[in-house]
Amino acid sequence: MKIRIFALAKELGMDSKVLIDECNQAGVKLKNSALASITPEERDIVIEYLNKNKQPSDSPSADVEDQATLTPQREQTKLRTIKAMTSRSQPSRSVSQKSVSKEKNTEERSSQQEDKPSVETHETEEEPETAVVEGASSELDQPEDAQARPDSIQRMAGGRSSKEDNGEGDDQALSRDDYVPAGGAAPSSTIREMKPRGSTRSGKQQSKAKSKSALPTVAAPPAYKQPVIPKAKKKEEKAQKPEVRLTADILEQKSPLAAHLAQHTEQKKRDKDRDPQDEDSKQRRGSISLVEARKQRREQRKEGRRVFAPDGTEQQETVGRRPRRTKRKQDSSNIVHKTEAEVELPITVRSLSEAMGRPAKAIMSIMFKEFGEMVTINQIIEEETALAVALELGVDLTFKRQKGIEETVNEIIEQEDASEDLITRPPIITVLGHVDHGKTTLVDSLRNSKVVEGEAGGITQHIAAYQVEHNNHKLTFVDTPGHAAFSEMRSRGANVTDMVVLVVAADDGVMPQTAESISHVKASGVPMVVAMNKIDLPEINEQKVLTDLAAQDVLPSEWGGETEVVRVSALNGTGLDNLLETLLLTAELHELKANPNRPAVGVCLEGFRDEGRGSVAWLIVQKGTLRIGDAVVCGKSYGYIRAMYDDRDQQLEEAPPSLPVKVTGLDSVPGAGDHFAVLSDIEQARELAEERRHEGRTDTLARHSGGPRTLDDIMGSVREGEIEDLSLIIKADTPGSLEAIRSEISKFEHPEVRVKILHEGVGGVNESDVYLATASDAIIIAFHVVAEDRAKNLAVQEGVEIRRYSIIYEVVDDIRQSLEGLLRPELVQEQTGRALVLQTFSISRFGKIAGCRVLNGTINRNDRVHVIRDQKILNQYPIASLKREKDDTKEVREGMECGILLAGFNDIKEGDLLEAFRINEVKRTLDSTS
Numbered sequence: 001m002k003i004r005i006f007a008l009a010k011e012l013g014m015d016s017k018v019l020i021d022e023c024n025q026a027g028v029k030l031k032n033s034a035l036a037s038i039t040p041e042e043r044d045i046v047i048e049y050l051n052k053n054k055q056p057s058d059s060p061s062a063d064v065e066d067q068a069t070l071t072p073q074r075e076q077t078k079l080r081t082i083k084a085m086t087s088r089s090q091p092s093r094s095v096s097q098k099s100v101s102k103e104k105n106t107e108e109r110s111s112q113q114e115d116k117p118s119v120e121t122h123e124t125e126e127e128p129e130t131a132v133v134e135g136a137s138s139e140l141d142q143p144e145d146a147q148a149r150p151d152s153i154q155r156m157a158g159g160r161s162s163k164e165d166n167g168e169g170d171d172q173a174l175s176r177d178d179y180v181p182a183g184g185a186a187p188s189s190t191i192r193e194m195k196p197r198g199s200t201r202s203g204k205q206q207s208k209a210k211s212k213s214a215l216p217t218v219a220a221p222p223a224y225k226q227p228v229i230p231k232a233k234k235k236e237e238k239a240q241k242p243e244v245r246l247t248a249d250i251l252e253q254k255s256p257l258a259a260h261l262a263q264h265t266e267q268k269k270r271d272k273d274r275d276p277q278d279e280d281s282k283q284r285r286g287s288i289s290l291v292e293a294r295k296q297r298r299e300q301r302k303e304g305r306r307v308f309a310p311d312g313t314e315q316q317e318t319v320g321r322r323p324r325r326t327k328r329k330q331d332s333s334n335i336v337h338k339t340e341a342e343v344e345l346p347i348t349v350r351s352l353s354e355a356m357g358r359p360a361k362a363i364m365s366i367m368f369k370e371f372g373e374m375v376t377i378n379q380i381i382e383e384e385t386a387l388a389v390a391l392e393l394g395v396d397l398t399f400k401r402q403k404g405i406e407e408t409v410n411e412i413i414e415q416e417d418a419s420e421d422l423i424t425r426p427p428i429i430t431v432l433g434h435v436d437h438g439k440t441t442l443v444d445s446l447r448n449s450k451v452v453e454g455e456a457g458g459i460t461q462h463i464a465a466y467q468v469e470h471n472n473h474k475l476t477f478v479d480t481p482g483h484a485a486f487s488e489m490r491s492r493g494a495n496v497t498d499m500v501v502l503v504v505a506a507d508d509g510v511m512p513q514t515a516e517s518i519s520h521v522k523a524s525g526v527p528m529v530v531a532m533n534k535i536d537l538p539e540i541n542e543q544k545v546l547t548d549l550a551a552q553d554v555l556p557s558e559w560g561g562e563t564e565v566v567r568v569s570a571l572n573g574t575g576l577d578n579l580l581e582t583l584l585l586t587a588e589l590h591e592l593k594a595n596p597n598r599p600a601v602g603v604c605l606e607g608f609r610d611e612g613r614g615s616v617a618w619l620i621v622q623k624g625t626l627r628i629g630d631a632v633v634c635g636k637s638y639g640y641i642r643a644m645y646d647d648r649d650q651q652l653e654e655a656p657p658s659l660p661v662k663v664t665g666l667d668s669v670p671g672a673g674d675h676f677a678v679l680s681d682i683e684q685a686r687e688l689a690e691e692r693r694h695e696g697r698t699d700t701l702a703r704h705s706g707g708p709r710t711l712d713d714i715m716g717s718v719r720e721g722e723i724e725d726l727s728l729i730i731k732a733d734t735p736g737s738l739e740a741i742r743s744e745i746s747k748f749e750h751p752e753v754r755v756k757i758l759h760e761g762v763g764g765v766n767e768s769d770v771y772l773a774t775a776s777d778a779i780i781i782a783f784h785v786v787a788e789d790r791a792k793n794l795a796v797q798e799g800v801e802i803r804r805y806s807i808i809y810e811v812v813d814d815i816r817q818s819l820e821g822l823l824r825p826e827l828v829q830e831q832t833g834r835a836l837v838l839q840t841f842s843i844s845r846f847g848k849i850a851g852c853r854v855l856n857g858t859i860n861r862n863d864r865v866h867v868i869r870d871q872k873i874l875n876q877y878p879i880a881s882l883k884r885e886k887d888d889t890k891e892v893r894e895g896m897e898c899g900i901l902l903a904g905f906n907d908i909k910e911g912d913l914l915e916a917f918r919i920n921e922v923k924r925t926l927d928s929t930s
């Protein structure tokens with residue numbers, strides 16, 4: 001029966017592999033497998049071999065030597081733990097750790113074993129369980145204890161004989177711990193003591209137990225390396241990869257940073273390659289004194305500094321000192337001294353300097369000397385100041401203003417059309433007159449509609465417009481709530497009216513409002529036709545009406561005047577055709593034309609909010625054609641024209657010139673008198689409307705352009721020659737006062753100026769007077785009367801001056817002064833000095849300079865000069881530059897020499913005579929006619 005090697009190994013307490021080796025050495029050839037089997041005979045041979053070779057000797061050291069020869073040195077040869085062990089606790093780490101040398105240890109141990117063998121046996125029996133655990137642990141953790149082997153071999157060798165001798169049975173089995181590998185005990189330093197947790201055994205006890213061990217001395221085991229168990233890594237979050245995107249510039253090192261880095265690296269390289277002297281000095285720097293360091297620096301400076309050209313190449317700077325920040329010298333060769341310049345608003349010292357080609361310093365110096373103002377180069381200066389400075393420097397300065405949308409729109413509105421584009425358009429007629437004289441009834445009769453019945457209280461509440469047709473000609477009528485509204489519209493520049501129908505009730509004659517209306521019409525300068533209404537009434541007085549009209553300086557044509565008076569009955573429709581005919585004739589006479597083929601412009605007559613349609617505006621087209629979908633700005637409103645209706649609420653697609661239409665689509669309700677214009681871009685319209693809203697303006701054109709409102713203004717504005725008429729509205733307490741004032745004023749006669757009385761009346765100053773004054777740039781004279789509150793407020797609002805007087809001579813004096821102020825001052829030339837040109841110098845940048853001697857008087861910088869050659873005056877020129885030696889001067893006196901540069905004249909010659917003069921303005925009086 002075959003015996004398996006593993007069974008035999010188990011029986012012998014050996015490792016199967018060890019047993020196989022032993023078998024092979026004993027001459028029993030086996031496969032290197034624990035499953036190999038041998039015969040019982042072979043087993044006996046092996047056991048005999050083992051017994052023979054493992055015969056216990058008296059000398060432990062001899063045992064060790066034998067053992068070393070018996071088995072080759074092997075690592076990690078394991079022996080299985082077999083039941084109870086006799087000396088399993090003997091291997092002591094503490095002892096082995098302390099071991100100095102293998103032999104020494106084994107000697108000690110063997111001597112101890114010899115001394116106290118019984119104690120050891122006794123102790124191991126006391127702790128059988130612990131020993132098993134220890135053995136099991138050691139099997140798992142590490143190779144067999146080095147000291148276990150001698151014991152097991154001893155027992156194995158003693159095999160059966162020891163059993164027989166001691167009388168102990170097979171239960172005294174060997175343990176794995178008893179095995180010592182062939183190489184001997186493992187180095188103590190690498191063996192870890194294994195003990196259960198909470199073990200109460202102290203190291204002392206262990207060493208004590210060890211000292212009692214009777215183990216034989218064995219050869220030192222081969223070096224054993226404790227296997228390093230890699231520590232379980234803490235679970236960390238995966239590191240984020242930074243997102244780095246390299247641009248093409250970076251890759252190509254084109255970026256400024258890359259360039260800088262490249263330069264820096266290059267410089268570093270150079271520094272490295274620098275001559276060793278530098279390095280020495282660097283090393284020495286720490287130790288040298290400050291004085292020495294300064295000396296070195298100076299020397300280095302003398303030698304020259306290393307500088308880098310923009311391309312990165314090194315250059316040797318020849319200048320010893322670090323260049324100081326010097327003031328940038330202007331390249332004077334580029335400066336052109338102009339005599340005429342244009343500067344954009346707002347003006348700064350810099351922009352003025354650049355525009356005139358003069359140094360900013362010169363401007364600042366003039367500002368300081370002339371105005372006592374210290375200004376900086378970027379400071380904004382006023383137009384007047386700039387003009388004064390320019391005058392001082394001999395420059396004719398003009399201002400360039402930037403165009404805003406407002407100006408662009410105004411240009412569109414005011415744009416004149418070519419005569420060939422113009423076609424005849426219907427006249428726009430405004431109906432004026434005293435209350436209840438029948439204006440609305442007349443318009444109503446003309447358009448055959450009963451508008452009158454719908455009015456609240458029978459009084460016209462708002463402006464509305466209608467178009468009527470007569471003999472294939474269209475006429476547009478605008479019904480106004482009165483002449484004040486008419487003037488108000490006019491004062492806002494919304495003068496849409498081509499002619500006026502003045503309604504005078506034949507039974508009533510000219511009433512105060514009729515007179516006011518006449519004044520307004522006269523002031524507006526539009527033609528007027530009188531409709532003598534209510535001729536159907538029995539108690540009418542036509543002659544009285546004509547007389548009243550004549551008294552108002554409205555002379556009827558039947559009395560040889562220019563005003564047509566047409567008799568009508570608005571109620572019955574009598575004379576209406578005649579009236580329409582007269583109006584058409586008048587329109588024809590005035591050739592009313594417009595270009596329909598252009599973006600529409602016109603005026604808003606009225607605006608209101610309709611519940612269904614939103615904001616609705618009554619617009620009247622003056623030029624062009626308004627179409628649905630047009631982008632419109634109207635005052636502060638804007639929008640696309642969504643729908644269009646005529647006066648009968650009929651939808652329209654387009655509105656030609658003079659057609660009044662109701663439109664929808666504007667974002668808000670525009671005001672009466674607001675101009676509208678069609679723009680190509682709704683954004684432009686929106687921008688302009690919002691700009692107006694922001695600035696609180698309605699429409700620049702809607703406001704009057706700002707003529708003089710006060711007598712002082714008139715006097716101030718005289719020099720510009722804008723006004724030649726002094727418009728007055730005179731209100732007095734009595735007709736006598738009016739008469740007296742009129743008589744005094746009429747005495748002022750002058751071919752250049754005159755007094756124009758727009759309106760005169762008895763009573764306080766009312767709103768109508770203010771509107772008239774606003775529309776006509778007139779002054780209101782209130783003699784012994786006051787202004788109504790509303791009129792006073794309106795006057796303040798509109799900037800109209802109401803002058804109150806109680807003495808008639810004061811009125812006359814003020815009017816005289818104002819008239820004299822209107823007279824343009826007389827310009828008188830005053831000769832200041834004469835200079836002879838001795839020599840001329842041509843300087844390319846400036847021109848020809850005349851070197852002169854002043855013969856008499858003085859030559860001033862601001863003078864103009866007559867150039868006289870061969871006793872003939874060539875022309876007159878302003879002085880561009882006046883110098884004494886090399887310095888600019890304001891004045892050169894008789895006998896002195898100077899350099900004169902004339903603006904606009906470069907042909908000065910030696911021998912020319914320069915006659916300097918200044919122009920003085922002499923105020924004129926009404927008595928002077930020159």
Ligand SMILES: Nc1nc2c(ncn2[C@@H]2O[C@H](COP(=O)(O)OP(=O)(O)OP(=O)(O)O)[C@@H](O)[C@H]2O)c(=O)[nH]1
Binds near residue numbers: 439452459533534535
């Ligand atoms: N007999 C007669 N009465 C007329 C005539 N025209 C108007 N009336 C009447 O005069 C009154 C006033 O007429 P309106 O047309 O309202 O007068 P208005 O000038 O428009 O008045 P306001 O709107 O307040 O400015 C009405 O009662 C009309 O009927 C006319 O030709 N003959």
